[in-house]
Amino acid sequence: MRLTVRPTLALGLGIGLLAFAPTSTGDLRGFTAESAKAQRDWEAKFRAIPSPDSMRSYMRRLSARPHHVGSPYDKDNAEWLLARFKSFGLDARIETFDVLFPTPKERAVELVAPTRFVAKLQEPPIPGDPTSSQQAEQLPTYNAYSIDGDVTAPLVYVNYGVPADYERLERLGVSVKGAIVIARYFGSWRGIKPKVAAEHGAVGCIIYSDPRDDGYAQGEVYPQGPWRPKDGVQRGSVMDMPVYPGDPLTPGVGATKDAKRLPVSEAPTITKIPVLPISYGDAQPLLAALRGPVAPQEWRGALGITYRVGPGPARVHLKVKSDWSLKTLYDVIARVPGATAPDEWVIRGNHHDAWVNGAEDPISGLVPLLEEARAYGELVKQGWKPRRTIVYAAWDGEEPALLGSTEWAEAHADELVTKAVAYLNSDTNNRGYLDVGGSHSLEQFINDVARDIQDPETKLSVWKRAQLRAIADASDADGRKEARERANLRIDALGSGSDFTPFLQHVGVATLNLGFGGEGGGGIYHSIYDDFKWYTTFDDTSFVYGRALAQTVGTAVMRLADADIVPYQFTGFAETVSKYAKEVEKLATETRDKIDERNRQLDEGVFTATADPREPSVPPARDPAARRLNFAPLDDAVDGLTRAAERYERAFAKAQADGGAALAKPEAQALNATLRQSEGALLSASGLPRRPWYRHQIYAPGFYTGYGVKTLPGVREAIEQKNWSEADQQIAATAQALAAHTNAINRAAEQLEKLGS
Numbered sequence: 001m002r003l004t005v006r007p008t009l010a011l012g013l014g015i016g017l018l019a020f021a022p023t024s025t026g027d028l029r030g031f032t033a034e035s036a037k038a039q040r041d042w043e044a045k046f047r048a049i050p051s052p053d054s055m056r057s058y059m060r061r062l063s064a065r066p067h068h069v070g071s072p073y074d075k076d077n078a079e080w081l082l083a084r085f086k087s088f089g090l091d092a093r094i095e096t097f098d099v100l101f102p103t104p105k106e107r108a109v110e111l112v113a114p115t116r117f118v119a120k121l122q123e124p125p126i127p128g129d130p131t132s133s134q135q136a137e138q139l140p141t142y143n144a145y146s147i148d149g150d151v152t153a154p155l156v157y158v159n160y161g162v163p164a165d166y167e168r169l170e171r172l173g174v175s176v177k178g179a180i181v182i183a184r185y186f187g188s189w190r191g192i193k194p195k196v197a198a199e200h201g202a203v204g205c206i207i208y209s210d211p212r213d214d215g216y217a218q219g220e221v222y223p224q225g226p227w228r229p230k231d232g233v234q235r236g237s238v239m240d241m242p243v244y245p246g247d248p249l250t251p252g253v254g255a256t257k258d259a260k261r262l263p264v265s266e267a268p269t270i271t272k273i274p275v276l277p278i279s280y281g282d283a284q285p286l287l288a289a290l291r292g293p294v295a296p297q298e299w300r301g302a303l304g305i306t307y308r309v310g311p312g313p314a315r316v317h318l319k320v321k322s323d324w325s326l327k328t329l330y331d332v333i334a335r336v337p338g339a340t341a342p343d344e345w346v347i348r349g350n351h352h353d354a355w356v357n358g359a360e361d362p363i364s365g366l367v368p369l370l371e372e373a374r375a376y377g378e379l380v381k382q383g384w385k386p387r388r389t390i391v392y393a394a395w396d397g398e399e400p401a402l403l404g405s406t407e408w409a410e411a412h413a414d415e416l417v418t419k420a421v422a423y424l425n426s427d428t429n430n431r432g433y434l435d436v437g438g439s440h441s442l443e444q445f446i447n448d449v450a451r452d453i454q455d456p457e458t459k460l461s462v463w464k465r466a467q468l469r470a471i472a473d474a475s476d477a478d479g480r481k482e483a484r485e486r487a488n489l490r491i492d493a494l495g496s497g498s499d500f501t502p503f504l505q506h507v508g509v510a511t512l513n514l515g516f517g518g519e520g521g522g523g524i525y526h527s528i529y530d531d532f533k534w535y536t537t538f539d540d541t542s543f544v545y546g547r548a549l550a551q552t553v554g555t556a557v558m559r560l561a562d563a564d565i566v567p568y569q570f571t572g573f574a575e576t577v578s579k580y581a582k583e584v585e586k587l588a589t590e591t592r593d594k595i596d597e598r599n600r601q602l603d604e605g606v607f608t609a610t611a612d613p614r615e616p617s618v619p620p621a622r623d624p625a626a627r628r629l630n631f632a633p634l635d636d637a638v639d640g641l642t643r644a645a646e647r648y649e650r651a652f653a654k655a656q657a658d659g660g661a662a663l664a665k666p667e668a669q670a671l672n673a674t675l676r677q678s679e680g681a682l683l684s685a686s687g688l689p690r691r692p693w694y695r696h697q698i699y700a701p702g703f704y705t706g707y708g709v710k711t712l713p714g715v716r717e718a719i720e721q722k723n724w725s726e727a728d729q730q731i732a733a734t735a736q737a738l739a740a741h742t743n744a745i746n747r748a749a750e751q752l753e754k755l756g757s
């Protein structure tokens, strides 16, 4: 359910094989010279196998009918995937879970005053697009996990509906108390919009796609172009996933048949007010009926109206009623057993469920995964014996709430803690640049993989293409210099929005999320028009980027599965964390200065709330004076981490020198066991404030941004919320997690030093 085009790290190299394959040996991190040579051979064989034609035919089949959770074709696809994995020679099975997934029974949005208008809440079929007419099987347009409700109230336009928009409204003297808000998509993950609206006293929430962000202002609309047409609607979940994802009734445990369940009325992640999404065709009459202040400049969309804020005189009737029965999930899990370390797992996943036909989201990411699995089957027949077990997963129920991955990770948490080496995720794939997010202990590893994959468009490596883009996109000279000179391209930190979340942020498995993108336009996200016709007309039409993704992720999985020593690298992580620490320290200073300055202005009566002096303006309340925070524990922890990372790196270089025979000693197994615990050491048992399910102290989705990442989340969000005592506690908790991680690295360094001696 990725929201939009990912920001950036392009790495790619779809092998035009021999011309591109590096010929050196002994240069693979964690391999002896001898094992590296064998590895290079197997990888080259692997990269020749994934076929664009196979991917096209898989996509045609998997997206042929709507396949949301609980639909007949969702189960049918799972069984088809199971049969494919088995036909490739993999050991495969379906694991089921029973989860709360509401589907709509009644929906209404009507303008009842000053004029009448009934929203159609319906996406029409498009001639020439055969699957767009499968209305009987399509899930209606709605936001899953909206509470049932029937409200009539004045309407207020709240821009993107993020906290800053409500501060602006307050300064305009507009309250949403007792109102229905209408917010546009973008600016935050959608689930944040009803959450913040309810916190401000609204009784209902409508979310629409404005053509400024997602429609004709971006380009030609479907079917003439790829962008969202007038009646296109973005479905999607509005569950409060920053609290916890997965089944709302079984937080922290797998939703098995006999799991203990909360009553629906007590599930904390269901919205507090009813929500429905609408098209810009349906939104225009509602917005046009608003009066009150003209919307601030940057709030105005691309509809041919004067955007006003309200409240009223537009009055709107909003009704949502759902079927709240449990539905069954079908996770398809396939294995290639490890030959020497079967109890060490490398896990790779992409979801198979969609909101409707879902050719782009998620099938474009799933079909490379299938080709990777097929290629492994071939290699095993040719004699390849991966050292570790490879686990391939096609998750169900990602769209509603990361259901299939979360329930599976919760059900298998104990095993994952001891066995998992890494989790590699994808979720959709497009043309363009390789984007990578993940654990920074895998930053160097994935950069190395990307240097070995050829970009289909430029024939450069996907790494080189990414680097050129990073140089071009850098916002200043320092950024350009870094993109040119740093050995590795930085990978993004992960927030949420796909199936990696339970692995990284709940269980503590080192994680990567990968995909190509950035070249195409998209306006069919979560609509009936995300289908085979659209994808093969406007996106990766020849599936060459599908092949590049299979080559990239498949190579990464093989390398992680075969390395003598798991190729984590910690100096890059230490440098990144020290950057995050500087950021939160700067944020604390700036926040304190801002409070002091504003309080001074309020005291002197010179405060101006808005930039435009013509706007009506109500001065805000005074903030309590800010405290100076003591960051010494965090700084000390970062120093300790940096020293341990450097020590590990020195020991590693020594052990890998001269053919690296030390890496193949039997004692290396104990070292690998220590390494597997290193990411998990970054978790705190009690989790983040008010959301204990999220335990990672370095990466989390923002409580008020949704998918968007907050790094050092405990500290950063406490400062953002101006909660100074919580910031103190969180500095201590983060320092403690870093110290535990540092201990693990020092233990690993010691084991490595002994190996090399």
Ligand SMILES: [Zn+2]
Pocket: 001, 002, 351, 361, 362, 398, 427, 428
């Ligand atoms: Zn998806």
